[in-house]
Amino acid sequence: MKSSFVVPTDLDPVQRHPKAAKAGERMRMHNPMCFGCGEESPNGLRLEMFAGEEFTVDAAMRVQTQFEGGPGVIHGGVLSTAFDDVMGMVPLLVGPSAVTVHLEVDYIKPIPVETTLQFRASLLGRQRRKIYTEGIAHYGDPTQPVAVAHGIFVTINAREHFADHLENSQLSDEYKRRLSRP
Ligand SMILES: CCCCCCCCCCCC(=O)SCCNC(=O)CCNC(=O)[C@H](O)C(C)(C)COP(=O)(O)OP(=O)(O)OC[C@H]1O[C@@H](n2cnc3c(N)ncnc32)[C@H](O)[C@@H]1OP(=O)(O)O
Numbered sequence: 236m237k238s239s240f241v242v243p244t245d246l247d248p249v250q251r252h253p254k255a256a257k258a259g260e261r262m263r264m265h266n267p268m269c270f271g272c273g274e275e276s277p278n279g280l281r282l283e284m285f286a287g288e289e290f291t292v293d294a295a296m297r298v299q300t301q302f303e304g305g306p307g308v309i310h311g312g313v314l315s316t317a318f319d320d321v322m323g324m325v326p327l328l329v330g331p332s333a334v335t336v337h338l339e340v341d342y343i344k345p346i347p348v349e350t351t352l353q354f355r356a357s358l359l360g361r362q363r364r365k366i367y368t369e370g371i372a373h374y375g376d377p378t379q380p381v382a383v384a385h386g387i388f389v390t391i392n393a394r395e396h397f398a399d400h401l402e403n404s405q406l407s408d409e410y411k412r413r414l415s416r417p
Pocket residue numbers: 265266319320323324332333334335336337362363364365387389391393
């Protein structure tokens with residue numbers, strides 16, 4: 236079944252945040268311990284994200300043998316994790332931190348292990364705190380996606396949102412210093 240994801244028509248205007256990464260620049264990790272993009276996450280995907288033109292984010296992921304789900308092909312949950320993280324960087328082009336409230340994936344073709352997937356995430360629109368995004372994954376030809384995802388991210392006040400959970404972070408001391416309540 237194809238996606239039933241609906242973007243509202245009464246969207247708010249958006250502008251690229253003046254401090255957002257420029258096209259071609261690597262985007263900053265939101266958390267070094269993030270399973271998706273954190274450079275210090277011991278077993279994470281370690282995705283490197285690059286800002287694209289307008290409101291797009293690009294990333295590549297080698298499908299390691301340990302990502303196997305069905306015999307010889309990627310696990311669907313690993314793919315959705317990658318989508319979540321790549322699309323989760325789109326709000327940072329607009330400005331605010333945001334977290335996933337809705338994520339859906341259409342799996343179009345089996346994706347063999349030991350291939351390299353290219354991701355492109357795009358902003359579909361913003362309405363109040365909701366940021367609507369789309370992601371595609373392909374092997375090199377964006378017109379032939381092997382999977383397509385849609386996600387809604389809701390902006391948060393990171394200091395408040397994570398305040399009760401900092402103790403659990405693998406970087407708890409660092410976060411308590413940066414984000415704890417005054
Ligand atoms: C250090 C830097 C870190 C930076 C952090 C960067 C992280 C990126 C990492 C990757 C992303 C993740 O994995 S994030 C991890 C997974 N996600 C989460 O843990 C989020 C859990 N959910 C929540 O905590 C909560 O639902 C919040 C805070 C997001 C929203 O709650 P709230 O503040 O009470 O707001 P609420 O009124 O409910 O919702 C606001 C608007 O969103 C809509 N909305 C809410 N849920 C949904 C939904 N499922 N589908 C559609 N729409 C929804 C509401 O209708 C409303 O629209 P309207 O009334 O305006 O029409």
